[in-house]
Amino acid sequence: MKLPSARGPLSAEVIDALAHPPHDLPTLPDAAGDEDLHLTLFVLYELHYRGWDGVDDHWEWHPGLIALRAGLETRFEADLRDLAGEIPATGDVPHALIAMAGETGGPSLSGYLRGRATREQFCEFAQHRSVYHLREADPHTFAIPRLAGKAKAALIEIQIDEYGGGAANRMHQEMFRDTMTELGLDTTYGAYVDVVPWQTLANNNLMSLFGLHRRWRGALLGHLAGYEMTSTGPNRAYGNALRRLGGSETATRFYDEHVEADAVHEQIAAYDMCGSFCRAEPALAADVLFGARCVLAMEDRWAAYVLERWAAGESSLRWTP
Structure with missing residues (x-):
């Protein structure tokens, strides 16, 4: 699967990084909105499935990407809590x-x-x-x-x-x-x-x-x-x-x-x-x-x-x- 086109500053930085061999990441921008956030998460998650054409498999567990993913997941989980509402015992x-x-x-x-x-x-x-x-x-x-x-x-x-x-x-x-x-x-x-x-x-x-x-x-x-x-x-x-x-x-x-x-x-x-x-x-x-x-x-x-x-x-x- 080919890397997709970026939808904001964060996905642009991540997609550009993946096009190169694994390296230390610079300070990355915040996701600009839902399109940027969910495309970035999708790109990161796909590293654990079939990967992306031309992307080094060593990126899958790169500490910088894992830390980035954890931050985005925190935002995603907050959205899920709001969407799901109270779960009765x-x-x-x-x-x-x-x-x-x-x-x-x-x-x-x-x-x-x-x-x-x-x-x-x-x-x-x-x-x-x-x-x-x-x-x-x-x-x-x-x-x-x-x-x-x-x-x-x-x-x-x-x-x-x-x-x-x-x-x-x-x-x-x-x-x-x-x-x-x-x-x-x-x-x-x-x-x-x-x-x-x-x-x-x-x-x-x-x-x-x-x-x-x-x-x-x-x-x-x-x-x-x-x-x-x-x-x-x-x-x-x-x-x-x-x-x-x-x-x-x-x-x-x-x-x-x-x-x-x-x-x-x-x-x-x-x-x-x-x-x-x-x-x-x-x-x-x-x-x-x-x-x-x-x-x-x-x-x-x-x-x-x-x-x-x-x-x-x-x-x-x-x-x-």
Whole structure:
């Protein structure tokens, strides 16, 4: 993946530094705003995934970059606390997750796509989602070595499905690539990082924040549960939207697979994974609920942004590739 274009003074300095061999960093400017902050975080987090073209792998654990990332994460976490609100104490985490997943109030992007979206708008939707779906499951896999017992087994059960049971063509990442191919989109990993707004990058940064810190292992499980427990209905809508727009069985397979798989995963995630984890580590129950609340709130924020731009007759992308 090529390094993206800067969105402010901090991301400009970091991207310029990464284009050279590892070296001591000068005093860096503060992030200029959400675009600058979340692009910088995304660039730093990607060093722990597949990296950037031409960037020395020794940058991954460079002390200066780790210190910078920690400061940006502090700002990000403060935003998350404001967004998530108060997390009530409860000893029944599975039922609290079910109640949380059933809460409505956010805009229905899936309903708009199912009934009204143009093909161009669905393509935009796929470009936003490609930043996550082309590495789907990878952030949550960081939790596996940090768990034990039934919670670990439950997470692995979910992840095995995400990775296609070992068959490359059944991996959800590859199924989404098939969807993008039929839509005429660039299937290169990270191809649309430059054009998506900070709200999209923030959704991806949330997974990396939780995944790369052992202290957030409970929040990472809650994040995954939040996804799995609210996925079936929207994915059915996405598949039907694509069929309405002329999509083939190959194009809709990614969404149809999630309708079936996530109906099972939501029970595993709530009871076997999160329930078992909280019985083993009850002090982290609030973190589990925090992770779920964060993903639901941030998805609502992102959907509101996309629908607002479309209602104004504008693209939801920063610019059209």
